[in-house]
Amino acid sequence: xxxxxxxxxxxxxxxxxxxxxxxxxxxxxxxxxxxxxxxxxxxxxxxxxxxxxxxxxxxxxxxxxxxxxxxxxxxxxxxxxxxxxxxxxxxxxxxxxxxxxxxxxxxxxxxxxxxxxxxxxxxxxxxxxxxxxxxxxxxxxxxxxxxxxxxxxxxxxxxxxxxxxxxxxxxxxxxxxxxxxxxxxxxxxxxxxxxxxxxxxxxxxxxxxxxxxxxxxxxxxxxxxxxxxxxxxxxxxxxxxxxxxxxxxxxxxxxxxxxxxxxxxxxxxxxxxx
Amino acid sequence: xxxxxxxxxxxxxxxxxxxxxxxxxxxxxxxxxxxxxxxxxxxxxxxxxxxxxxxxxxxxxxxxxxxxxxxxxxxxxxxxxxxxxxxxxxxxxxxxxxxxxxxxxxxxxxxxxxxxxxxxxxxxxxxxxxxxxxxxxxxxxxxxxxxxxxxxxxxxxxxxxxxxxxxxxxxxxxxxxxxxxxxxxxxxxxxxxxxxxxxxxxxxxxxxxxxxxxxxxxxxxxxxxxxxxxxxxxxxxxxxxxxxxxxxxxxxxxxxxxxxxxxxxxxxxxxxxxxxxxxxxxxxxxxxxxxxxxx
Amino acid sequence: xxxxxxxxxxxxxxxxxxxxxxxxxxxxxxxxxxxxxxxxxxxxxxxxxxxxxxxxxxxxxxxxxxxxxxxxxxxxxxxxxxxxxxxxxxxxxxxxxxxxxxxxxxxxxxxxxxxxxxxxxxxxxxxxxxxxxxxxxxxxxxxxxxxxxxxxxxxxxxxxxxxxxxxxxxxxxxxxxxxxxxxxxxxxxxxxxxxxxxxxxxxxxxxxxxxxxxxxxxxxxxxxxxxxxxxxxxxxxxxxxxxxxxxxxxxxxxxxxxxxxxxxxxxxxxxxxxxxxxxxxxxxxxxxxxxxxxxxxxxxxxxxxxxxxxxxxxxxxxxxxxxxxxxxxxxxxxxxxxxxxxxxxxxxxxxxxxxxx
Numbered sequence: 001x002x003x004x005x006x007x008x009x010x011x012x013x014x015x016x017x018x019x020x021x022x023x024x025x026x027x028x029x030x031x032x033x034x035x036x037x038x039x040x041x042x043x044x045x046x047x048x049x050x051x052x053x054x055x056x057x058x059x060x061x062x063x064x065x066x067x068x069x070x071x072x073x074x075x076x077x078x079x080x081x082x083x084x085x086x087x088x089x090x091x092x093x094x095x096x097x098x099x100x101x102x103x104x105x106x107x108x109x110x111x112x113x114x115x116x117x118x119x120x121x122x123x124x125x126x127x128x129x130x131x132x133x134x135x136x137x138x139x140x141x142x143x144x145x146x147x148x149x150x151x152x153x154x155x156x157x158x159x160x161x162x163x164x165x166x167x168x169x170x171x172x173x174x175x176x177x178x179x180x181x182x183x184x185x186x187x188x189x190x191x192x193x194x195x196x197x198x199x200x201x202x203x204x205x206x207x208x209x210x211x212x213x214x215x216x217x218x219x220x221x222x223x224x225x226x227x228x229x230x231x232x233x234x235x236x237x238x239x240x241x242x243x244x245x246x247x248x249x250x251x252x253x254x255x256x257x258x259x260x261x262x263x264x265x266x267x268x269x270x271x272x273x274x
Numbered sequence: 275x276x277x278x279x280x281x282x283x284x285x286x287x288x289x290x291x292x293x294x295x296x297x298x299x300x301x302x303x304x305x306x307x308x309x310x311x312x313x314x315x316x317x318x319x320x321x322x323x324x325x326x327x328x329x330x331x332x333x334x335x336x337x338x339x340x341x342x343x344x345x346x347x348x349x350x351x352x353x354x355x356x357x358x359x360x361x362x363x364x365x366x367x368x369x370x371x372x373x374x375x376x377x378x379x380x381x382x383x384x385x386x387x388x389x390x391x392x393x394x395x396x397x398x399x400x401x402x403x404x405x406x407x408x409x410x411x412x413x414x415x416x417x418x419x420x421x422x423x424x425x426x427x428x429x430x431x432x433x434x435x436x437x438x439x440x441x442x443x444x445x446x447x448x449x450x451x452x453x454x455x456x457x458x459x460x461x462x463x464x465x466x467x468x469x470x471x472x473x474x475x476x477x478x479x480x481x482x483x484x485x486x487x488x489x490x491x492x493x494x495x496x497x498x499x500x501x502x503x504x505x506x507x508x509x510x511x512x513x514x515x516x517x518x519x520x521x522x523x524x525x526x527x528x529x530x531x532x533x534x535x536x537x538x539x540x541x542x543x544x545x546x547x548x549x550x551x552x553x554x555x556x557x558x559x560x561x562x563x564x565x566x567x568x569x
Numbered sequence: 570x571x572x573x574x575x576x577x578x579x580x581x582x583x584x585x586x587x588x589x590x591x592x593x594x595x596x597x598x599x600x601x602x603x604x605x606x607x608x609x610x611x612x613x614x615x616x617x618x619x620x621x622x623x624x625x626x627x628x629x630x631x632x633x634x635x636x637x638x639x640x641x642x643x644x645x646x647x648x649x650x651x652x653x654x655x656x657x658x659x660x661x662x663x664x665x666x667x668x669x670x671x672x673x674x675x676x677x678x679x680x681x682x683x684x685x686x687x688x689x690x691x692x693x694x695x696x697x698x699x700x701x702x703x704x705x706x707x708x709x710x711x712x713x714x715x716x717x718x719x720x721x722x723x724x725x726x727x728x729x730x731x732x733x734x735x736x737x738x739x740x741x742x743x744x745x746x747x748x749x750x751x752x753x754x755x756x757x758x759x760x761x762x763x764x765x766x767x768x769x770x771x772x773x774x775x776x777x778x779x780x781x782x783x784x785x786x787x788x789x790x791x792x793x794x795x796x797x798x799x800x801x802x803x804x805x806x807x808x809x810x811x812x813x814x815x816x817x818x819x820x821x822x823x824x825x826x827x828x829x830x831x832x833x834x835x836x837x838x839x840x841x842x843x844x845x846x847x848x849x850x851x852x853x854x855x856x857x858x859x860x861x862x863x864x865x866x867x868x869x870x871x872x873x874x875x876x877x878x879x880x881x882x883x884x885x886x887x888x889x890x891x892x893x894x895x896x897x898x899x900x901x902x903x904x905x906x907x908x909x910x911x912x913x914x915x916x917x918x919x920x921x922x923x924x925x926x
Contacts, residue, residue, distance in 0.1 A: 009375060012370055012373055012375065013375070015370055016370050016371070016378075016381055019367055019370065019381075019385070020381060020384065020385070022442075023384075023385055023387075023388055023442065023445075023446070024384060024387075026388075026396075026399045026400065026403070026442065027387060027388075027391075029399055029402060029403070029410070030395070030399050033402070042405075042408040042409075042410075044410075044413050045413075046410065046413075087292045087293040087296055088293060090289040090290065090292065090293060091289065091290045091292075091293035091294065093286075093289055094286040094287065094289040094290040095290070097286060098286050106290075106294075112555075114499065117502065117503040117505075117523065117524055117527075117544070117547055117548070117551070118503060118505070118524075119503070119505055119523075119524040119527045119528055119544070120308070120527065120544030120545070120547055120548055121301070121304050121305070121308070121544070122527075122528075122531070123308060123311065123527070123531045123537055123540045123541050123544060124304035124305070124307040124308035124311065124541065125304055126531075126537075127307065127311070127537070128303075128304060128307060143300055144300065146296060146297075146300060147297065147300045147301055150293055150296060150297055151297070154293065179285050179286075180285070183289075204390060207392070208390075208391070208392035208393070208394075209392075210392060210393065210394040210506045210509075211505050211506060211509070211524075214509075215532070225392050225394045225395075228394070228395075228398070229394060229398075229510070232398075237405075239402065242398055243398075243402075246395045246398055246399065249391075249392055249394075249395055250391045250392070250395055253387070253390035253391050253392070254387055254390070256390055257383060257386045257387050257390050258383065261383050261386065264386060264450060265450055265451060265454040460652070460654075460657075462650050462651075462652050462653070462654035463654045463655065463656050463657070465621055465650065465654060466648070466650060466654040466668070466715070467667075468621065468641055468642075469619060469620070469621065469641045469642065469646070469647070469648050470642060470647075470667075470668045470670075470671055470719065471640070471641070471642025471643070471671035471672075472667065472668075472670060472671050473671070476667075476670060480667065481656055481667075484658045484659075485657065485658055
């Protein structure tokens, strides 16, 4: 765009190096601290070369049933993803194909779900779930996360469905297929990348979520994000375990970024930037 | 569409119903219940005290309280701090990263990681950096001749501590969207400007920026909505403290509902914050429409 | 003084050389067209003149000054881009104003230039509109206006008509020609369309694969093409090329035998493999077999109003002939044809070079 002279190029790389250091250092800290023996964890200058230890990871899983909590996170994330994908893509298809002036309102209403502060809904949820005995179960979280995941899926899938040419559906219709068949055999396969993207986004959101998980679960359905916080009590902060747990929690996010980079823009800006 | 006849339209509605029902159930129903709560004194601390209808008492208490006003101030102050820095930094880094130089693709990908990490983890690692006496941030800053700062324990710096962590996490979001918008721009006008000899600043301010302005507005809008709801990072770093210097709206609701167990008040506060956000969004869209008509 | 000079100019992208040491001289006020198929290096050459691409080797001079290291803005050139390169968010007026900013002119001068240019190009009604509100032809003119308003020494055009429909193309082509006559500025114009080149150029530079095949006036390149490529590239319908062997003073081809005109005798050797060329209008029908070069079968006739194009088959080859419409034979007829010997071209089959060179 703006052509650069050699001195300009050096400046760009220099600035970029600074930016990368700033943004990558905390990640490095998580990774390195998780295998750093506790005594040298806060050493100054920071210990860069050291004998790594797996104690933190071991303790993480033995001091608490962290494995169970990871499993909970997984169950909730996968469950909410499946739920949201199913209902969300159906709704998205309808919104994409129906030409009716009310459709914009419906779409906007669905989008507006995103705008509610979660904490505002925690209170009633807490009471409702307590009353119905759903407190501290994975199902509770799956239901709640759908409030965020379904709108996201709808918004993403609508965009993908819009891009499937109507001519293909019309051709199938002339060949004698009914709407459901067209949806299943023609449209959905062509919008499959959208499903993949939506699935990833739903998973990541559910996996990373904290506040609802904290409020609505106890020892049974606790998720990994809540569990990692439990190593911080009024007596002591067990940094090793916190870092180990943090590392595990951030893995899906990193994998996601590295593999789905192409679709990130579209998903996170709800399609407003392509 | 030729094949969408009345009968098909009904099938479409059937497609949509489940999602609508679920959303309805998970949002409208709790909202109604919360509304019900907000008009009652619902003190869970006192289990066997009847939940009495108290009319507008909860709302009055909130609106009149200086604490709530302070909460709003803190929330908007934090929003202003984080959004402004994220915008400038995000656009700046996007300009860097869209240069046609080797290695930019990798840099761009790596820089996306912070925003995909759970906010709790972000909070925890910054807690590590901020930790009184032990944290590394002050150590690093000392090389620049700055500090030391009592990040999360001082009333002067606590809000900044949160802002910095939030900026660290979300600047990549602005960068990502801006970079995408920049690469979508047609390169020819930039060549014409180069040929005509327009200065780099002129080109950025008068050619690049105006063209990406709509995208920037979208991005900032999304960020503003999220910033209004900020919670996880604060919970980890300061829990609203020290005192109430970092008590944002969500922390206030949390405190009322789960520290004092006054759920009625918590519910009322939730509604007030909902109204605020709806008003803000409406104002925002109105001003957008006005601009669109003027253009 | 605004002549442009290229001396052994080479352009490389990494290890790949795309322009191979070309030499070119452009006089002040000349309308020079760089013509050739896509990928021949014409646009790259234009961009090197503009300064948008660096010259890898060789010397580029503008106005007598070597400009290899000179920034585009200091070269006194203005460019009309293929896709117009208009600032989409600015009005027509603002587009032109922005182009003038670096010149740091007085406000009055800026206004004057914009008004004059707008009137000249018929844009005065459109000054407050944005590019998205203009038609293709109007955008074209705005692109020209933006270049014009800077009163450059050299105008560069990069395939300006390629995005317009046929009718508009003819119209704008005429306007560009008139503009040149009126302003007398040096113009370097890139196109793949030989009609544009023939009608507009003072000098045509035909390029292929990074080499200049021939430089000359439209008449020169039409009547005296240096090689087979130029011969078939210029002229529509294209020149017919027929393979033959030199035998006993004749060019012997498949079912066709052409006596060799005197001017070629000394340039050819017996047994030499050649391609001879004859343009469609130079193929004439004759009544009898005497004086005919060949017998041809008319496969398809295309009636064009004034002329007719005949798709002829002789032996294994196809030739296109252009005859007056009222002499058009019927399809599937057998006719006798002869060539105008003055219009014959002979090219060496191997090198493709004209034997007259």
